[in-house]
Amino acid sequence: AQTVTQSQPEMSVQEAETVTLSCTYDTSESDYYLFWYKQPPSRQMILVIRQEAYKQQNATENRFSVNFQKAAKSFSLKISDSQLGDAAMYFCAFDTSGTYKYIFGTGTRLKVLA
Amino acid sequence: DVKVTQSSRYLVKRTGEKVFLECVQDMDHENMFWYRQDPGLGLRLIYFSYDVKMKEKGDIPEGYSVSREKKERFSLILESASTNQTSMYLCASSSLGTSGTYEQYFGPGTRLTVT
Numbered sequence: 027a028q029t030v031t032q033s034q035p036e037m038s039v040q041e042a043e044t045v046t047l048s049c050t051y052d053t054s055e056s057d058y059y060l061f062w063y064k065q066p067p068s069r070q071m072i073l074v075i076r077q078e079a080y081k082q083q084n085a086t087e088n089r090f091s092v093n094f095q096k097a098a099k100s101f102s103l104k105i106s107d108s109q110l111g112d113a114a115m116y117f118c119a120f121d122t123s124g125t126y127k128y129i130f131g132t133g134t135r136l137k138v139l140a
Numbered sequence: 141d142v143k144v145t146q147s148s149r150y151l152v153k154r155t156g157e158k159v160f161l162e163c164v165q166d167m168d169h170e171n172m173f174w175y176r177q178d179p180g181l182g183l184r185l186i187y188f189s190y191d192v193k194m195k196e197k198g199d200i201p202e203g204y205s206v207s208r209e210k211k212e213r214f215s216l217i218l219e220s221a222s223t224n225q226t227s228m229y230l231c232a233s234s235s236l237g238t239s240g241t242y243e244q245y246f247g248p249g250t251r252l253t254v255t
Binding site for chain 1: 144175181182183185230234239243244248
């Protein structure tokens with residue numbers, strides 16, 4: 027069975043500092059996609075960043091970047107220069123290519139301290 | 141921008157009531173999903189639909205049913221609400237994008253309390 031694990035239920039970071047959220051997954055597939063979603067308090071969940079498994083280069087979106095280690099089945103999210111607006115629940119998700127069903131992790135609540 | 145709307149942000153129902161949660165998307169997406177979000181459990185898929193009148197069970201379909209009569213609308217039905225169905229319900233839609241994958245777009249959620 028395919029699984030996604032987020033081992034950090036909660037994390038804190040000082041404003042302007044860098045924080046890394048961890049995600050590991052388990053699959054026997056070779057072609058798949060990985061995502062990080064952000065759910066701010068009382069607001070809609072939005073996509074932060076995606077990574078195609080066939081791409082070796084780590085995805086980057088402004089202050090957000092990933093460290094994708096395919097052999098280790100690890101997909102961590104790094105947030106640089108953290109801002110108060112980054113405070114949210116962050117979910118890691120996995121999508122096997124050819125399907126459209128995601129498997130989500132249990133989430134990491136990120137607090138940003140002023 | 142894709143917009144996914146849900147009929148209610150907050151809903152309070154009594155045990156045994158029939159409950160309808162409505163979801164509408166405006167981007168002509170083929171796929172629509174209903175998730176349940178509980179602390180420590182993440183998002184769990186209840187049902188999804190890949191076309192009008194087509195549906196498939198997700199991981200936790202017991203106690204729920206769905207209806208998709210029109211492409212833009214996907215309804216979740218609790219036939220007889222129970223207290224263990226108190227939760228946040230999220231609707232999402234997706235279609236194959238230029239990235240080669242199905243990016244999901246979420247609604248704001250409905251927080252359902254069953255008393």
